[in-house]
Amino acid sequence: MTKCGNDFYVAETLFRNVKLYPIYQRERTLIFKNFTFQNVGCLRLDDGRTLEDFYLHWNIQLQNLNEPAVQMSNTNGYFPLELLEIFPNQTVPLSKMSKGLKEKAIKLNRVEPNIRFVQIKREFEKLSMNNEISAAFGIKVDSKMIQGTYERRPRMKMILNGTTVFPNEDGLFEYDKNKYYRAEGFDEIIVFSNKRERDNSMKCVNKIVAEAKKKGMRMPNPIFQEFNTFSQNLDEWLDALNDYKGRKAIVMVVDPSFESHPIVKLAQALTGVQTQHLQSDTAIKVSKGRPKTLENIVHKMNVKSGGINHLVDFDSYLEKINLDETIIISLDVCHPTALYNEEDEPSTVGLVSNYLADPNEFAGIFFFQAPRQESVDQTSLQINVKKMLQQAKKHRTIKTVILIRDGIAEGQYAMFVEKELAAIEEATTTELSVKAKIVGIIVTKDGVVRHFMDYSTGNPLSMPPRSFISFGCRYGFRQFYQISHKAGIGTAKSVLITVLRDDLQISNEELQTFLLGLTQLHQIISFPVSIPAPLYQADVLAEHGQKLFIAMKRCCERDIPRIAGAIDYDQLSNLLNFNNGELPLTRYTA
Numbered sequence: 001m002t003k004c005g006n007d008f009y010v011a012e013t014l015f016r017n018v019k020l021y022p023i024y025q026r027e028r029t030l031i032f033k034n035f036t037f038q039n040v041g042c043l044r045l046d047d048g049r050t051l052e053d054f055y056l057h058w059n060i061q062l063q064n065l066n067e068p069a070v071q072m073s074n075t076n077g078y079f080p081l082e083l084l085e086i087f088p089n090q091t092v093p094l095s096k097m098s099k100g101l102k103e104k105a106i107k108l109n110r111v112e113p114n115i116r117f118v119q120i121k122r123e124f125e126k127l128s129m130n131n132e133i134s135a136a137f138g139i140k141v142d143s144k145m146i147q148g149t150y151e152r153r154p155r156m157k158m159i160l161n162g163t164t165v166f167p168n169e170d171g172l173f174e175y176d177k178n179k180y181y182r183a184e185g186f187d188e189i190i191v192f193s194n195k196r197e198r199d200n201s202m203k204c205v206n207k208i209v210a211e212a213k214k215k216g217m218r219m220p221n222p223i224f225q226e227f228n229t230f231s232q233n234l235d236e237w238l239d240a241l242n243d244y245k246g247r248k249a250i251v252m253v254v255d256p257s258f259e260s261h262p263i264v265k266l267a268q269a270l271t272g273v274q275t276q277h278l279q280s281d282t283a284i285k286v287s288k289g290r291p292k293t294l295e296n297i298v299h300k301m302n303v304k305s306g307g308i309n310h311l312v313d314f315d316s317y318l319e320k321i322n323l324d325e326t327i328i329i330s331l332d333v334c335h336p337t338a339l340y341n342e343e344d345e346p347s348t349v350g351l352v353s354n355y356l357a358d359p360n361e362f363a364g365i366f367f368f369q370a371p372r373q374e375s376v377d378q379t380s381l382q383i384n385v386k387k388m389l390q391q392a393k394k395h396r397t398i399k400t401v402i403l404i405r406d407g408i409a410e411g412q413y414a415m416f417v418e419k420e421l422a423a424i425e426e427a428t429t430t431e432l433s434v435k436a437k438i439v440g441i442i443v444t445k446d447g448v449v450r451h452f453m454d455y456s457t458g459n460p461l462s463m464p465p466r467s468f469i470s471f472g473c474r475y476g477f478r479q480f481y482q483i484s485h486k487a488g489i490g491t492a493k494s495v496l497i498t499v500l501r502d503d504l505q506i507s508n509e510e511l512q513t514f515l516l517g518l519t520q521l522h523q524i525i526s527f528p529v530s531i532p533a534p535l536y537q538a539d540v541l542a543e544h545g546q547k548l549f550i551a552m553k554r555c556c557e558r559d560i561p562r563i564a565g566a567i568d569y570d571q572l573s574n575l576l577n578f579n580n581g582e583l584p585l586t587r588y589t590a
Contacts, residue, residue: 010098011035019087020070022079024060030084033073040080041065051078064220068168106337107215110490117452117460148471152464153513158520161216161427170486171465171520172527175295175310182358183216184307188249192227192240197280201254204283208252212298217307222252229255234555237267237325244273250304255279262551269548269576274588299524305588310516310526311360320504321514323359325399327392328518329385329424330364330534334542336371344567346549347371350532351384351540355391355583360521362534363587366545367573374408375415378423380570385424389431389581398432400504401425402439404535407446408476416442417500440501441515443531451481462492465528468512482510484519485528493558496530524590537587542587548576 003354015032022028036043040062043051051069052062062080069078094102111119121143129141155171157164161179189209192393194199205222211221227240241251253275255265268275276297278286286294299309312321330352336345352364365384369377392398402423405416421440428436451469452460463483473479473496481494497515506514518532529536549572552560561571574581578588 001369010101013096014092016072016096018090018092019316020079021082021087022074022083023085023093024058024083026085029074029087030070030072030079033071035068035070036078038068039383040069040078042324043069043078045078052078053416055083058059061173063552072167093129100492107489113452113460113462113491116335116450116491120450131167135406143393145452146472148469150453150463150467150469151486151510151512153466153468153516155466156317156513156517156520157313159313159527167520167527169465170527171484173310177214179214179216179310180302180307181311182308183218184302184305185212185218186248186250186305186575187220188247188299188449189222190244190249190251191224191254192229193224193254194229195226195549197229197254197256197283198224200280200283200287201252203287204254204278205252205540207286207294208297208301211294212301215298215302217298217302217305227253229253229260229413230257232259232263232555234263234267237263238271241267241271241273241275245271248305250276250301252275253277254280254283262547263555264557266542266548266551266576268557268588271577272580274586276301276304296524300590303587306360308361308584312520314514314517317513317517319510321400321402321510322508323354324396325403326359326446327353327389327400328362328402328404328534329388330362330532330538331376331381331420332404332535332538332542333376334539334546338515341527344570345371345452346567346569347373348541348542348545348549349376349380349537350545351381352538352541353385353388353392354534355388356585357395359396361587362521362586364537364538364541365577365581365583366541367577368545368549368567371570374412375419376423377569378419380573381420381423382427385427386431389427390468391583393431397434398436399434400437400439401428402441404441404443404532406443406531406535406539408442413442413498416440419502437503438501439504440499440508442496442498442500444496444498444533445493445531447494447496449481449496450491451483451494452491462487462490463494466516470506470508478502480512482512482515484516484530493530496546523587537589540589545573545576552576 012035014130018032020030020032035590041053045054052065053366055062060546064082067081069080070084071078089387098195099103124143155167157166158173160181163178165173167173191201202222202224209219209222230548231237244251251273264275264277282293302309332350334348336347336570348366348368349368350364352362354362356363367384368381369380389398403421408416417440421438425438451463452461454461465484465486467483469481478499481498483492483494513531518534519528522536561568580582
C-alpha cells in the first residue's frame with residue numbers, strides 16, 4: 001500500500017487534527033498530520049535503523065509492514081497505524097467528510113419530529129438554566145417552547161413547453177410526456193470508456209439520448225471512444241478532450257472508478273470541453289430501468305447544453321419585483337478543508353446570477369481569495385459583477401439588484417452591508433444607466449432552530465412545505481423562517497431569512513413568494529430545494545472550484561500560478577474556470 005488514490009486523501013482529510021495516543025503510552029497525546037508516502041517496511045530513522053528494528057528494541061513486533069505510518073503535527077517521528085488508538089468523543093466537521101460518509105452521518109442524525117422534540121426537551125433539562133445564579137439575578141427560564149402562528153404560501157405553477165403543471169402539496173411535479181420549456185442539445189456525444197465497459201456504456205448512453213429526444217432535445221447518435229479511464233495522467237486526459245475543443249460536444253465518461261472524477265473535471269476546466277461522469281453501476285441501473293435516475297441525467301444534459309427545463313409562474317404573485325428588470329446575484333464561500341495543511345490553500349467564492357437571455361436562467365463563476373477571510377474580496381467581486389451586468393444589459397434593462405448571501409453570522413451583517421453590498425452597488429453605478437434599487441438578503445441554513453406543528457397534542461409534526469414563521473426572530477431585524485420542502489426523513493430544518501436592505505420596500509408576502517419560487521428553479525430535480533436555487537448553485541460552484549484546486553495540487557502542483565511564492569489568485573481563477581475567466585454561457589456544473 002502506497003500513498004495514492006482518492007480514498008487515501010479522503011481519509012487523510014478526515015483525520016486531520018484528530019487526537020490519538022500510542023497503545024504503549026496511553027497518557028501521551030498525538031495530533032494527526034498526514035500519512036507517510038512510504039510504507040512502514042521502507043521507512044528509516046535518521047540513524048539508519050528501520051522502523052521495525054526501532055520498535056523491536058522496545059519489544060514491540062510490528063505486524064503490518066505494508067501500511068503507511070502516521071506523522072504528527074505536535075511531534076517528530078513515524079507512528080505505525082497498528083500502535084495507535086483514537087481518543088473517544090471527538091467531533092469531525094461535515095466539511096471534512098467524503099460525500100458518502102457525510103450522507104451516512106446526516107442519516108444517523110435524522111429522527112422523526114416526535115423523537116427530536118423529546119431530545120430537545122431532555123437537553124434543555126440537562127442545562128439546568130434555573131439555578132442559584134439565575135435566581136440571584138431574578139431570572140427564570142420557562143421550559144415551555146414559544147408558540148405562535150405560521151403562514152403557508154400557495155403552490156405556484158411550473159411552465160413547460162406549451163403547458164403548465166401544478167406541483168402536489170409537497171412541491172413535487174412530473175414532466176410526464178411534456179417537453180422542456182427550452183430544449184437544446186449537443187452536436188456530438190462521445191463516450192469514453194474501457195473496452196470491457198463498451199456494451200454497458202453504449203446501452204446506457206443510447207437510452208439517455210432516446211429519453212432526451214422525447215423531451216425535445218436535439219441529440220446525435222453517440223460515438224464510442226476507447227480510453228483508459230483509470231489513468232491518473234492529466235496529459236492523457238487533456239490530449240483526449242482537446243480533440244473536441246471549440247465544438248458543441250459533450251464527453252460522457254463511464255467507468256467503475258471513484259478516483260477518476262477529480263481528474264475528469266480538472267481536464268474539463270483546462271480544455272473547456274463539457275463532460276458528464278457516470279459510475280458503471282449507475283450506467284447499469286439506467287440500462288435496466290431506473291426512470292428517475294435516467295430523467296435526472298437528461299435534466300442535467302439539457303441545462304449543460306444551454307436549455308431550460310422549466311420555469312416558475314411568478315407573474316400573478318410579484319408586484320414590485322420585475323424579473324425582466326432584475327439581476328439576482330447569489331454568492332457563497334467555501335473555505336479550505338486543510339487537506340494538505342498548506343497555509344496558502346485559498347478560499348473559493350461561488351458567484352451566480354441570471355445574466356443570460358432568460359431572467360429565469362442562472363449561471364456563474366468562481367474565484368479564489370485569501371483563506372478564511374470573513375468578507376468576499378471586494379475587487380474580485382466588483383470585477384465579476386461588472387461582467388454579469390455587462391452580459392445582462394445585452395438582453396434587458398436592469399433597474400434592480402437582489403443579492404442573496406449564504407451563511408454569515410449576525411456579527412458579520414455590518415460587513416455584508418458596508419463591504420459586499422457596497423461593492424456591488426459601486427459596480428452598478430459604472431455599468432447601469434440608472435441608479436439601481438438594491439435588496440440585500442442573508443440566508444442561514446446552518447442554525448439550530450427547529451419548528452414543530454401541533455406539539456401540544458403530544459405528537460409533534462414537522463412543518464409542511466411552503467411554511468413561513470415570523471415569531472421568535474431577532475429583535476430589531478427583519479427576519480422570518482422558511483420551510484420550502486418536505487423532510488423525507490426526520491424533521492424539516494428551518495432556514496432563517498434576514499433582509500438587511502430593501503430599496504424596493506417589498507412586502508413580506510411578495511418576498512416570501514419570490515424566495516419560495518426560487519427554490520423550485522433547481523432544474524435537475526422536480527421538487528423544491530431548501531434554499532433559493534441560485535444560492536444552491538453558488539454553493540456548488542464554490543465547492544467545484546475548491547475540488548479543482550485540490551485536483552491540480554495533486555496532478556500538477558508546479559502549474560499553480562504564483563508571484564514571489566504566493567498563489568496568484570486571479571490567474572488561478574482564470575485558469576480553472578470553465579471559460580478562461582469569462583462568464584460561461586451555460587450551467588456547466590449541473
